[in-house]
Amino acid sequence: MLIFNTGRKKQQEAQRLLVRILNQQHQTNVRVADIRQEQRSNTTVPVIVVPYHKGKPLIDAAVHATTRDLSSAGIGLVADRSIDTEEILIGFRSEEEVFFIRATVKYQERISANFYQLGASASEVLHASDYPLLATLPL
Numbered sequence: 001m002l003i004f005n006t007g008r009k010k011q012q013e014a015q016r017l018l019v020r021i022l023n024q025q026h027q028t029n030v031r032v033a034d035i036r037q038e039q040r041s042n043t044t045v046p047v048i049v050v051p052y053h054k055g056k057p058l059i060d061a062a063v064h065a066t067t068r069d070l071s072s073a074g075i076g077l078v079a080d081r082s083i084d085t086e087e088i089l090i091g092f093r094s095e096e097e098v099f100f101i102r103a104t105v106k107y108q109e110r111i112s113a114n115f116y117q118l119g120a121s122a123s124e125v126l127h128a129s130d131y132p133l134l135a136t137l138p139l
Contacts, residue, residue, distance in 0.1 A: 010124030014101050015072040017125055021045060021092060043070045047092055048137050049077065049118075051085040052102060058085070059133045065090075068117065075103060077118040082108060088120060093139045100126040100134060 021043070045067045051058040063083070068076035075090060089100040103120035111117045128135040 007123070011073075011122065013125045014103075014122040017092075017099065017101065018070055018075070018122060019072045021070060021094070041070055043067055045070075045092065046139075047077070047090050048139055049079055049083060050089040050091065050100070050134070050137070051083055052087040052089050053085045057089050057131055057134060059137065062137055065118075073122055074106075075101070075120045075122065077120065078111070079116050079118060080114055082110070082116045083118060088118075089126060089134070090120065091134070091137060091139050098128045098135070098139055100128070100130075102126055 047065050047067060048062050049065045050062045061084075063079050063081055065077045065079035068078050070076070077090070083105060086105055088103055088105060090103055091098060091100045101122050102124045103122050106119045106121055108116055108118045126134075
């Protein structure tokens, strides 16, 4: 009997999309990996962050943010308010479509009176068609 790890396949799909975004940005400014397993590239991309709780996106709590850095497995974000869930959906617009990466929040800290820094680990890709309300979010 074969057992397939679908969670790993979903994570690999998320990693491939993050690498594609990195390549599109043509950034060569790479920081040395510190406590992370991989190097991250300083990459600023506008995104929308949707808190995700018990398998449902909390559309009304969505916040606009920007990426700070990206790697194939993780995303650093700066947002204008804190996120109160352990999981989030990070919405990106590519040339072809809008897609969301489900991620686990690894850390969050206030960096000024009005901004928060978040670190998240990617786990899978969701498309706006997976949750029709996601398609209504301005990206």
